[in-house]
Amino acid sequence: MSSNTTAYVPPPPLEGAARVWGTLALSAATFMNVLDSSIANVSLPAISGDLGVSSTQGTWVITSFGVANAIAVPLTGFLTQRIGQVRLFMASVILFVISSWLCGLAPNMTMLIAFRALQGFVAGPMIPLSQTLLLSSYPRAKAGLAMAMWSMTTLIAPVMGPLLGGWITDNISWPWIFYINIPVGLLAAGLTLLIYRKRESPTHKVPIDAIGLALLVLWVGALQLMLDKGKELDWFHSPEIVIMAVVAVVGFAFFLVWELTEKHPVVDLSLFKRRNFWSGALATAVGYGLFFGNVVILPLWLQQYMGYTATQAGMVLAPVGVMAILLSPIVGLTVGKVDPRRYATASFLIFALILWMRSRFNTQTDFATIMVPTVIQGIAMAFFFIPLVTITLSGLTPDRIPAASGLSNFARITAGAMGTSIATTLWENRAALHHAQLAEAVNTGSTATNAAISTLGGAGFSSEQVLAQINRLVDQQAFMLATSELFYASALMFLLLVPVIWLSRPARGGAGADAAAGAH
The missing domain is CATH 1.20.1250.20 (MFS general substrate transporter like domains)
Structure with a gap:
């Protein structure tokens, strides 16, 4: 705008x-x-x-x-x-x-x-x-x-x-x-x-900035299609994915040049000149992408490799809203008195803690243990949105808030889609690697393998059923290892986001301070 x-x-x-x-x-x-x-x-x-x-x-x-x-x-x-x-x-x-x-x-x-x-x-x-x-x-x-x-x-x-x-x-x-x-x-x-x-x-x-709008549709459409179809088409081994990636990159480059030189751009990229806007929007987007990717992986792992039903997996995720609902009003009422950067830092540290806790899970972890990080995650979510919106919109005049809110939400939505695609791809790739490594240890020279074959055979399984059962156990362990690695890496990334928040200035003045509860 x-x-x-x-x-x-x-x-x-x-x-x-x-x-x-x-x-x-x-x-x-x-x-x-x-x-x-x-x-x-x-x-x-x-x-x-x-x-x-x-x-x-x-x-x-x-x-x-x-x-x-x-x-x-x-x-x-x-x-x-x-x-x-x-x-x-x-x-x-x-x-x-x-x-x-x-x-x-x-x-x-x-x-x-x-x-x-x-x-x-x-x-x-x-x-x-x-x-x-x-x-x-x-x-x-x-x-x-x-x-x-x-x-x-x-x-x-x-x-x-x-x-x-x-x-x-x-x-x-x-x-x-x-x-x-x-x-x-x-x-x-x-x-x-x-x-x-x-x-x-x-x-x-x-x-109407028709060229800017057309370029926006082109590169965003190509990017989303690439993310959605990448795993299905084996990513960059597919010519279709390569073409979509090239279109997305080239379209984005032309979009940037056009919007920065257009008198009435369809998207106000000049907002990125403001330190609070770009640091807040970047932290929100990356944090949301990490959160969303892990929210997708957790129920997949529970249903496919831990024997949970869809309803049980939903029950594991449901308590996340309890602490968020209880604490959000308190955060909202005090965000004008407390530096929002402190609240956002607390959110990222708690997200890192709960993801580290999840990285310690194993195939014997019970329902109650899996539930504990979910309950704590509600605290992190309560401290996530409000302070980051406060930082992102601070100092803006009222006429620019719709454009700023739209652009930051666009970054968040796109990061969520990317987080989902990247997380599921890494999860399956790491699991395939672990499966290959674990399978090497499954041979007639292994005492554990022979004991498992003997036990399963004694239980009435045929030789084909024995091999299928062992393969299922290897699969379960491979995806368990991949899940742990993904949670651990995400925890580290949340820690790396903390300095990004402190690149912003304390929220002061302007109508955007409405978002900061007008404390200054």
């Missing part, structure tokens, strides 16, 4: 019931949006089977949403200039409801993927603008509390998504994972119209 616009003076904060209902409306919309990024994951087998496609093709239900969403999020600042904050947020919510309805009605996989892409695209401005509108609803002294309320929805929704999606698919039918958005979205849109219609931001008829 162009920085030469007239300074925007925000309306006074909301009071009483209006503030409560406004917070509920914005939080409901955010919850609906974040929930939809994960609710379809456990429903893929049912969707694929019902629509007559393979499970691999079914994953496009998730990736189409992610690609479109990643492209739309950084456009928030530009679209806000053209349409206005409130109108754009309303349009995003209503179009999300319509696209959700269309997803439920989709007669085949092609139409479902198209409607999911539409759903992801129209959802783009929703999260950044919910942050912006929420900050404008609270006085500076309570802005930290506002961000606490907002962050709680982003913490609960990813946990509830798989649990709710699985229950709906098993007990009703998969289209209802999309239909449930309709009442929530209509309620959020109605309350937003009622409370925020007279709090619209000014609009500016800036030209």
